[in-house]
Amino acid sequence: MSILRYDDAMSLRIALLGLLSVSGPASGYDLTKKFETSINYVWQAGHSQIYPELAKMAADGLITVEPEGPRGRKIYTITREGTDELHRWLVERVPTDPVRSEGALQAFLLPLLSAPEALDVLSRLTAAAETRLADLRALRATKLALHESDQWKIGYYALDLGIRHALTTIDWARHTAAEIDPGSA
Amino acid sequence: MSILRYDDAMSLRIALLGLLSVSGPASGYDLTKKFETSINYVWQAGHSQIYPELAKMAADGLITVEPEGPRGRKIYTITREGTDELHRWLVERVPTDPVRSEGALQAFLLPLLSAPEALDVLSRLTAAAETRLADLRALRATKLALHESDQWKIGYYALDLGIRHALTTIDWARHTAAEIDPGSA
C-alpha cells in the first residue's frame, strides 16, 4: 500500500493515533492542547503541523472525520486500521533517536572556554535541567492525584524516564564542574 | 548585521566552527568524516547539508576558502569573526533541546500493550542503549589512549554525559520491566 521513501518514522502520526486511542474522538484543536499538556515531553507539534497531518491520516483511512457544529469543529475518530498501525509501530519499530542536542553540543565544546566561562555554562545547563525536573515532577504529581480513569499509566513511564534523565544531567554537571574547578566542590 | 528570523539555533554552523577551531583548516570532506567519527554523538549531518552550509558561512565571513589541488579539494579556515561567533554562542546561547524521541514515545504509549509485548519493547530499548553505551565507551577509550595533543578534552564531557544517559536508560528499563512483571526481576 504505502511506499515508504524513508525508513519512515512518522512519529507525529503515531503520537496523534496514540492520543486518539487513549482519550477517544477529538478535534485538531483538542489534540493540539493535549500535545501541549501531555505528550509534550516526548514529542512536540503545533496546530500548523497537526491540522494537515490529520487530513492526510483521514485520507489514508487511519481516522474518520465528522463535522460537528456549531463552530467549524471537526471530530476525528481512530479506525480499526489506525489502531492496527499504532500497535504495529509500537511492537515493531526500532527507534532511531539520533541525538541532536544543543546542550550536548555545548558540553562537547566546553574545553574551548576558560574555567570561569565553562562553569557559567554548566550552571546554566543545571538550571535548565532543574526547571525541567520540577515540571515533570509536577506533572507526575497531578497525574497520580487525579489518575484519569484507569488510563493514568499512559505517559507515566516516559515521565519517569524524563525525570531520571534530568537527574542524570544535574549529576553530570556537578561532577564536571568539580573536575574543571576542584575548588568549587 | 544578521537578521535572525528564528531565535536561530544554527547548531550546524556552531558544530562546523567548533571542528575548524579545534583541528585547524579542513575540507568539507574532512569535516563530513569528523562528523561521523567525533561530534556524531551530539549532532549529525551528512555532506549534502555540510557543503551548502560551508558556502553560506564563507559568504558570511565566518570562514575563508582556498582551493587546494589537485582534486577539487577546498580548504576552509576559521576567521576571527568565526571564532567570535562560536565563543558568543557557547557563552550566551540558552539551549532549547526539545525532546523528540521515538524511544520516549514508545515508553509513553507502553501501557497500550499487553505485558509480554511491553517487555519485548523494553528489552529492545535496553539493547539499543547497551549498544550506544558500548560505542561511547569505546570512543572514550581510544580518545584517552591517544589523547590528541592536549586537545583531547574536546568532546570528553559530552561523551561522559552520553554514557550517563545510556546507563540511566538501561536502569529505567530494568525498573520498568520489574514494575510491569514482578516475576521477571
Place this chain on the structure above:
DNA sequence: CCATCCATGTAACATGTTACATGATTAG
C-alpha cells in the same frame, strides 16, 4: 460591544534525509 477563547487553515522559510550525478586519484 468587545475581548478572549474556540477553531481552522495556509504561506514562507529553515532544517534534515535520501537519492542522483559527476569526476579525479590511487592502490592493487
Place this chain on the structure above:
DNA sequence: CTAATCATGTAACATGTTACATGGATGG
C-alpha cells in the same frame, strides 16, 4: 584497467517553526 576512495555538488522530499489570515461563540 578497475575498484575503492577522495571530493564536490544538486534535486526532491519530509519535517518542523513562525507568521499570516479568518471567523464563530461566549462572558463580562
